[in-house]
Amino acid sequence: MKIDSDDFRVKPGHRVKLKDWATKIDPLHASEDKYQAHLDEHKQELAELQSRLWAEDRRALLLIFQAMDAAGKDSAIKHVMSGVNPQGCQVFSFKHPSALELDHDFLWRSTCRLPERGRIGIFNRSYYEDVLVVRVHPEILAAQALPPELIERKDIWDGRYRSITDLESHLHRNGTEIVKFFLHVSKGEQRRRFLARIDDPEKNWKFSQSDLKERALWGKYHDAYEQCLGATSSKHAPWFVVPADRKKDARLIVSQVVVDRLRDMNLKYPTTTPQRRRELLSIRHKLSD
Ligand code: AMP
Ligand code: MG
Numbered sequence: 001m002k003i004d005s006d007d008f009r010v011k012p013g014h015r016v017k018l019k020d021w022a023t024k025i026d027p028l029h030a031s032e033d034k035y036q037a038h039l040d041e042h043k044q045e046l047a048e049l050q051s052r053l054w055a056e057d058r059r060a061l062l063l064i065f066q067a068m069d070a071a072g073k074d075s076a077i078k079h080v081m082s083g084v085n086p087q088g089c090q091v092f093s094f095k096h097p098s099a100l101e102l103d104h105d106f107l108w109r110s111t112c113r114l115p116e117r118g119r120i121g122i123f124n125r126s127y128y129e130d131v132l133v134v135r136v137h138p139e140i141l142a143a144q145a146l147p148p149e150l151i152e153r154k155d156i157w158d159g160r161y162r163s164i165t166d167l168e169s170h171l172h173r174n175g176t177e178i179v180k181f182f183l184h185v186s187k188g189e190q191r192r193r194f195l196a197r198i199d200d201p202e203k204n205w206k207f208s209q210s211d212l213k214e215r216a217l218w219g220k221y222h223d224a225y226e227q228c229l230g231a232t233s234s235k236h237a238p239w240f241v242v243p244a245d246r247k248k249d250a251r252l253i254v255s256q257v258v259v260d261r262l263r264d265m266n267l268k269y270p271t272t273t274p275q276r277r278r279e280l281l282s283i284r285h286k287l288s289d
Contacts, residue, residue, distance in 0.1 A: 001028045001038075003256040008240045010233035016226045016241075023186040024245040028252050035248050042255035043083030049259065050120060052267035054088045057118040059175040059265060063258065064123045066132070067183035068221060069211045070193040071244045073124055076183065080255045081122065090115055093124040102145055106130040106160070107167055117175065127167075128180075128228060131160050135224045136217050161231040168237040178237035179261050181254055182229060183244035187218055 010016060029035040053059065065073045081089060092113045101109040107127050115121025134140045135157060142151065153159065168178050185193075194215075197207035214221070233239040240257050244250045272280070 003028065003253055005240070005253075005257045005260045008242055008253060008257070010229050010239040010241060012234050012238075014230055014233065016229040018184065018222050018226055018241075021184055021241045022243045023184050023189065025243050025249060027246065028249050035252070038252055039079065039248075039255065040083075042080075042252065042259055045259050046080075046255065046262070047083045047085070049262035049267060050084045050088050052269055053120070053262065053265070054085070054118045055269050056267050059177065059267075060115040060117050060119050060121060061258075061262065061265070062115055062121045062123065062171070062176055062178045064126045064128065064178065064180040065183065066125060066128050066181070066225075067244065068185055068190060068218070069214060070190050070197070070206075071183040071185035072247045072250055073183055075247060076181075076251050076254050077122055077124060079251045080258065081120075084120065088118065089120050089122070091122040091124060094126055094129060102143070106134075106144070107163060111167070114171070114176065127164060128232075131157055131164070131228050132221065132224045133214075136220045157227070158231070161228070164232055165234060165237075168232075168234065172236040177261060177265060179257060180233075180237060180239045181257070182225060182239060182241050183250060184241050185244040187215075189245040190215065 029038060053061065065077065067073050077091065081091075090113070094109070097109060110123065110127045113121070113123075134144070141156075144151075150156070171178060194207065194211060197203040229239045229241070240253070242250050242253050
């Protein structure tokens with residue numbers, strides 16, 4: 001089954017209504033074998049493209065994952081990236097900011113962790129939390145130690161969207177491409193996954209009391225996501241809304257988008273100049289005894 005990345009892309013300036021975006025599509029594959037074969041194909045291609053990105057050593061790719069709890073961010077990252085060379089890949093999970101991080105502007109902690117040239121960087125949560133969880137919880141904003149007149153500004157969120165899109169344009173102009181995923185899970189499926197985390201002792205560690213508190217704010221989170229996705233999806237740093245109720249479909253869609261993006265980068269192994277070739281041949285000659 002062919003996957004068209006564009007079906008899931010948020011067009012720049014589009015007003016997002018999450019109700020209109022599927023959390024579940026017709027299964028991409030009828031059998032486990034077919035699913036696995038398709039994912040393996042993506043993984044092989046990803047490994048080949050990553051190896052060119054690494055050899056070229058000029059550009060980087062940043063993948064950003066955002067979602068409600070239990071949408072499958074961790075497992076999507078694990079499955080999609082399992083075939084790539086760990087040397088060329090950097091994953092960061094952003095949690096509640098530390099005191100040091102709160103002493104800086106909200107982009108600071110992320111900019112320190114951007115992928116180096118030649119690498120794929122993965123943000124499991126990101127600076128987008130600062131227009132999502134922080135927007136949903138005014139007390140978190142209040143604790144960000146900003147001057148009061150800045151916190152009270154009505155356009156604080158528009159200002160943050162602008163900071164984000166400016167950063168992302170800047171990165172594009174400097175060789176870092178960005179792809180952003182919102183794993184779109186339904187409230188019913190989140191309930192099923194939470195119940196599994198409670199019922200299965202091996203999954204208990206994944207459940208925390210705060211997960212329920214955030215679930216109660218579902219509508220507010222969705223409002224914040226809708227505004228954020230609409231305001232920050234751009235040509236160079238698009239958002240993809242990935243149906244996440246079936247994890248396997250989500251993984252295939254995510255890996256397809258990543259492969260397509262890397263392919264579009266037209267990555268090439270560095271070529272040798274005739275002069276360099278002559279130098280190498282003379283070195284080879286010296287190695288012959
Ligand atoms: P988890 O990813 O489930 O381990 O949880 C990490 C928690 O950190 C989530 O509840 C996030 O909302 C929270 N978090 C991440 N970034 C921020 C931020 N900038 N401000 C406040 N909370 C954050
Ligand atoms: Mg969590």
